[in-house]
């Protein structure tokens with residue numbers, strides 16, 4: 001079945017080398033049955049020919065107010081009213097700035113101002129342009145306006161630099177559009193918070209205490225929740241692995257206290273909290289201001305307890321909020337997990353055992369048992385973390401609707 005049959009999509013392509021990826025995106029949209037009208041900025045036409053898009057979309061690509069022969073007016077108001085969804089992909093720093101400040105210097109920007117439909121923005125640019133305060137504050141303005149931001153991905157950029165700024169892959173863009181148009185998704189309208197990765201606790205300016213958490217399980221959960229229609233906030237500690245594209249917001253933290261603060265704020269109007277982070281239970285009582293010298297090193301580092309994030313949120317929990325925790329146990333798993341549900345005030349706990357081969361921290365797979373506060377226990381096979389995340393989210397959906 002074509003999932004976008006009858007959907008009218010206005011695709012704005014701005015001047016970035018990533019414009020070639022928009023051609024693949026048009027193909028994917030067309031394959032799903034969408035009617036696609038492409039508008040390019042004049043500078044985008046230097047990267048990819050309008051003809052490419054005309055052929056792929058089966059509609060004449062528009063890039064000027066007035067047609068080349070001077071005989072036709074491309075009506076931006078009509079275009080803005082025609083579409084069910086407007087997507088700007090790639091959105092260059094220049095186009096993002098034009099959208100944020102309401103300039104109408106080209107057909108794409110004018111159509112944006114005339115559009116009454118929802119708007120998605122997929123930025124693409126060099127990493128320094130992307131993280132520049134000016135770009136970030138423009139993106140905040142657009143998000144505040146209610147537009148959906150499809151975060152740029154990490155990887156090699158046209159400049160040769162490596163970092164964030166790559167246009168989200170066409171498959172991910174399509175996924176976002178499919179999610180947008182699917183009203184049936186079971187977590188539509190729900191806000192979910194996921195914590196992921198380790199926290200780090202400084203000993204001195206160069207050393208810290210942490211753990212081996214890779215963040216993979218939490219990242220897969222964020223994706224699985226998004227696929228089921230939830231609005232997702234990912235709060236992540238420092239990981240070698242890049243956070244996935246897709247969450248509506250990614251909050252980067254380092255310490256348990258920072259993670260706690262971010263989680264507390266985000267949880268206020270959330271429906272679901274999943275604590276997949278491996279939070280450091282303790283932090284050094286005193287962080288040395290200077291690097292500790294080998295000869296003067298203390299024999300003992302005194303520790304103090306970090307807040308238990310999940311337990312603290314559970315204490316503030318209101319009706320209609322669900323909390324899922326993880327338990328990583330080396331022995332007596334089930335008993336310890338049941339005790340943890342009770343002690344921390346969780347709804348559901350996901351138990352993984354250190355005894356299972358191919359499961360746990362750095363692994364790509366996991367073998368879990370889900371236990372809920374009503375003492376129902378469900379065991380799962382060893383699976384890739386992507387599938388484990390889907391199992392957890394499906395369990396949660398049934399639990400919410402039970």
Ligand code: C5P
Nearest residue numbers: 275276277279281307308309310325326
């Ligand atoms: O007590 P334990 O560390 O085994 O509990 C694991 C669960 O509690 C996980 O869901 C983890 O994210 C959460 N946790 C937390 N804050 C802590 C310690 C653990 O939210 N300080």
